[in-house]
Amino acid sequence: MKNAPKTKMMDMTCVVCPIGCHLKVTVDENGNFLSVTGNRCPRGEAYAKEEITDPKRVLPTSVKVIGGELPLTSVRTEKAIPKRLIFSAMKVIKSIQVNAPVKRGQIILENILDTGVNVIATRTVKKQNGK
Amino acid sequence: MKVAVIGAGIVGSLIAREFTKYEIDVEVFEKLPDVGWGITKANSGILHAGYDDEPGTLRAKYCAKGNEMYDRLSKDLNFELKRIGSLVLAFSEEELNILKELEKRGKDNGVKGLKILNRIESLEVEPNLSREVISALYAPSAGIIAPWEAAQAAIENAVENGAMLHLSTEIKNISNENNQYVLDTSNGEFQFDMVINAAGLWADDLAEKTGVKVSPLHPRRGEYILLDQPGVVRTVIFPTPSEAGKGILVLPTVHDTVLLGPTSQDLPPTQKESTKTTFDGLSKIVKSAQKLVPAVNISKTIRTFAGLRPENDIKDFVLKREGNMMHVVATRSPGLSSAPAIAKDIVNDMLGDLEIKKRSDFNPHRAPLVKVIEMSDKERENIIAKNPSYGRVICRCNHVTEGEVVDAIRHGARTLDGIKFRTTAMFGRCQGSFCTVKIMKIMKRELGKNYEEIRKNLPNSQIVDGDVR
Amino acid sequence: MKKLKYDVVVLGGGAAGMGAINGALSQNVSVLLIEREASTGGVLNQCIHNGFGVHVFKQELSGPEYHEMYMEKLSRFDAMYETTVLNVDVKSNTLNTISISGVYEIKYGSLVLATGARERPFEALRIPGYRPAGVFTAGLAQHFVNLENRLPGHKAVIVGSGDIGLIMARRLTLEGVEVEGVYEIMPYQGGLTRNIVQCLDDFNIPLHLSTSIVEVHGKDRLEGVTVAKFENGHPVRKTERFVKCDTLVASVGLIPENDLVNETIELSDGSGANVDDLMRTNIYNVFAAGNNVCIHDLVDFAAVEGEIAGKNAAHVAKGKELPERMGILKKGEGVGLLSTKYTIAAEPFKLFVRVKKPMGTTILRLNDQKIKTVLAAKPSEMIEVKMDPSRYNMKGNLILSAMEVDKI
Incomplete structure (x- = not known):
């Protein structure tokens, strides 16, 4: 038997953008990232590395608006947050509300769960009956 | 008294x-x-x-x-009411003999205008009929x-x-x-x-x-398929009747859709609410309807449903x-x-x-009932000037306006189906995917209800349940 | 009846419509938008998930952000909101509208159809059983959750694996609705792989391929569905399983919305408008863009098509002749959808292609010219092909085929 290093190939779909490149990721026996093929841009490599260590996702959802022409504003995390924190983050987001008017880009919640990532409004909600 | x-x-x-x-x-x-x-x-x-x-x-x-x-x-x-007439089709000499019996029976029953058409005459009345047809009994007094x-x-x-x-x-x-x-x-x-x-x-x-x-x-279940294929037939098309009944028909509706059906399935008296459709029933409808009118395009299905007849x-x-x-x-x-x-x-x-x-x-x-889509431009202008809500189209398939939805409520509609069966909103090809929310908003306002209190039809047919936030 | 006249009239203010307004405004013509809803944006308003704008804005936005940011790009234009077009007469270049302001007859120099798509409703599938409350198209469920603050129910089954269905599987899960699974009748997914990963895999929601619903239970409100394995479009006996649920979300296809013009505009077998690479239909001053041409994966492409349509509509409205059509594109082996029907090919253009079934390494050919190789081709993922007239012949009959050269 040859004493070749034990590597493992993993199939993965890059979700950085909607193109969805099919990645073939090679990891060593301890699961450490070695290489990736199939990515059309450098973000694919970064994604594969991160997906193997601590996968991250942008969280899109909504927050209750008080006195707005809509009952909700849509929000998202400004950057991706660790996937394992998604449900804890939802719990925090569910507990907050914001007064109308809401401006797109407005920070709704700073530094959610100490991730260093803000939750921002992704739509403008005017006050009920006018501005 | x-x-x-x-x-x-x-x-x-x-x-x-x-x-x-x-x-x-x-x-x-x-x-x-x-x-x-x-x-x-x-x-x-x-x-x-x-x-x-x-x-x-x-x-x-x-x-x-x-x-x-x-x-x-x-x-x-x-x-x-549309007096569109009906055709009973014969595909064999045997069936033609039955048509002749029907014609005679009709005359005895006082039916006016019955006439047996030959193949060419049948196809003139209904160009999309199967080319296999040899004759048809035409009854001008049939209506929908x-x-x-x-x-x-x-x-x-x-x-x-x-x-x-x-x-x-x-x-x-x-x-x-x-x-x-x-x-x-x-x-x-x-x-x-x-x-x-x-x-x-x-x-x-x-x-x-x-x-x-x-x-x-006992209930006799009749399943139907409703199609968005206006114009495929202009009259009510029957096969030659048999022991089992009048058979599966192809007919236009007054709302310009096309109806295929019904099946005829006898159920025990314990199943007087069994208005479900079945795989066998729907397959049978497709087969039978296309035998009469091969141009029937099943991919134009709007919905299926079943009714019960008291037999x-x-x-x-x-x-x-x-x-x-x-x-x-x-x-x-x-x-x-x-x-x-x-x-x-x-x-x-x-x-x-x-x-x-x-x-x-x-x-x-x-x-x-006001039907804005059926009005002339002048009539539309007048009615919108009096009540602007007749200008706000709620249902994009059948062009039903907000004013008509409000009318339906004032005429007794208390559920989504109540509005559907009075205005034809939600009756069309989108089946309410665009207008349901708009109609529920009008119901909330007119009836002083919240979303949770609105029903599709029966008492437990709630549409939504609870806040997201 | 009030009368108006505009150089370019755009029907529909979604992504393609906003693009068309942008394209037309760039040519200094008068522009009127006619929009059914109370504002622009179309379905973007309820698509609060991220993933929009990678091409146009070079960032990943939510639908509402995309809408607002695109609107900020536009200079002034006229618009009629909550206005429905009742008919279009392409002979007299007029259309009739109705709104709370009354009825209008509007004369256009050019018309851009940006009417988008509608969802195929669950009812159209002819699935046996009862017709209770609790059955939603994915878009209707999305509207309730994201705009009306209402939950459709508490335990959901998703039928069809189209993108909106996958997005709703995640959305409902995040809001505490139990999503039992996604059932897809085909042996492959309907939506983007990216959505399978982030919407299903991330939340351990199973995707059941070659499986669909064979019966709906519940007379008032949905009580459950029977699912079964499917082979060649038919349910397999003895594979039935009852799934308890109170909510059924259907994501079973989008249909290009061309009902207003289906008697005058040449449509494809998928009911999309047949256009050339300048987005012109068979009528010289009627253009079309977006999902009413073909169902796109990315909103960016709908907007870009709109820009092309709007710009060329403005040219025609100003009396400029567009170059003549040179060729006709036809679906060859392995191809399910082509975004463009006719080639003018005065300049390079983008063609979008969907394959019929999933394939491994696939070569796309235009007649016998090799034009692109893709590593994996799936019907759910549009393939973008740059059609360059300096490289390929684009005259006459052009058959575009997709052939698998290596399995996945």
């Missing part, structure tokens, strides 16, 4: 309206939340010419006569209506003429004390001098509650009077066509010996 009509299907509705022509108090009891939601809601909607029914049956007695009465009714009550619209209109007119309507009110028991009928209902007790049992599929059970035996009913062993209507109670049982096909004639006869019979005056102030007319 007080009369109760049990059941607000097409039969009960027309009977109730007929009674309101007299100086008599009329109350209608319907166990469902709206008018015309039983048998009336899910059938082919055909006014049959009347050549099918064997002489001597009540069907033969009432069908052609009732059919004819719809002309007047549709004018007075302002519901749509939306049966629920007729029932709604009749009840509304009855109510305008003083009748009282009890919806969501089920009859638990009926007893007779001192020549008074006591109706024990889910909404309390009521007393009447006269009772009409027009309870559709439950008419036999109700008769039994008063100790009257009638030929028992008995003698295959005929039963009108049975016991004291001052009349049981109208087994109004199977052609029950819809026959209903106006039945209603007239029953009221005459019930009031015959009594000296009850006709009301001088009876108003036979129900005001037409």
